[in-house]
Amino acid sequence: AQKITQTQPGMFVQEKEAVTLDCTYDTSDPSYGLFWYKQPSSGEMIFLIYQGSYDQQNATEGRYSLNFQKARKSANLVISASQLGDSAMYFCAMREVSTGGFKTIFGAGTRLFVKA
Amino acid sequence: GAVVSQHPSRVICKSGTSVKIECRSLDFQATTMFWYRQFPKQSLMLMATSNEGSKATYEQGVEKDKFLINHASLTLSTLTVTSAHPEDSSFYICSAQRRGTANYGYTFGSGTRLTVV
Numbered sequence: 001a002q003k004i005t006q007t008q009p010g011m012f013v014q015e016k017e018a019v020t021l022d023c024t025y026d027t028s029d030p031s032y033g034l035f036w037y038k039q040p041s042s043g044e045m046i047f048l049i050y051q052g053s054y055d056q057q058n059a060t061e062g063r064y065s066l067n068f069q070k071a072r073k074s075a076n077l078v079i080s081a082s083q084l085g086d087s088a089m090y091f092c093a094m095r096e097v098s099t100g101g102f103k104t105i106f107g108a109g110t111r112l113f114v115k116a
Numbered sequence: 117g118a119v120v121s122q123h124p125s126r127v128i129c130k131s132g133t134s135v136k137i138e139c140r141s142l143d144f145q146a147t148t149m150f151w152y153r154q155f156p157k158q159s160l161m162l163m164a165t166s167n168e169g170s171k172a173t174y175e176q177g178v179e180k181d182k183f184l185i186n187h188a189s190l191t192l193s194t195l196t197v198t199s200a201h202p203e204d205s206s207f208y209i210c211s212a213q214r215r216g217t218a219n220y221g222y223t224f225g226s227g228t229r230l231t232v233v
Contacts, residue, residue, distance in 0.1 A: 035222075044226040045211070046224075047223065103162065104162065104222070108159045
């Protein structure tokens with residue numbers, strides 16, 4: 001079964017508008033962490049934002065915010081005021097306890113296109 | 117801060133040869149380093165987790181003898197693809213977790229594109 005699901009393979013957004021990238025997850029571990037990463041065409045992975053399963057408030061980092069709905073097991077990324085440089089692949093990831101420590105698994109990704 | 121250097125960024129090798137990829141944390145000590153593989157237009161697949169001074173933990177389906185991981189120090193982990201074949205061609209990315217930061221993001225290297233001809 002898919003542990004991390006990103007249902008949007010591709011998204012378009014107009015420059016300066018906000019966009020929400022969906023992510024749902026599945027785990028039986030009460031303690032877990034959720035991450036969003038950006039991967040530009042150059043290939044490097046850039047950490048954007050983190051949400052812990054026990055965090056009471058939604059995480060925010062500049063133009064990025066994470067809409068964490070624990071009961072629904074969703075952790076959507078909201079990018080406000082989109083910029084052309086936001087065009088990239090975005091990955092949702094979950095870290096959970098595994099044999100020997102932690103393991104992080106990634107969703108399939110969503111490719112975001114920002115239009116001028 | 118928190119920079120991870122991965123080298124080389126691109127390598128082409130002949131089938132049957134071995135290739136070593138280095139992942140180095142430049143300004144912090146990495147408790148744990150991870151190696152991922154990414155096929156074109158696909159997500160990252162965790163290959164193995166390595167802790168300094170101990171044997172790497174490989175994910176199911178990853179051949180230990182083919183993908184040798186060494187984590188000799190708190191700042192360096194290496195992945196050696198042994199007897200490479202064209203199907204090993206892929207994008208390999210390492211990431212490192214800063215020592216003492218259990219609840220924060222990992223820092224990724226810039227990746228290595230391996231082409232086996």
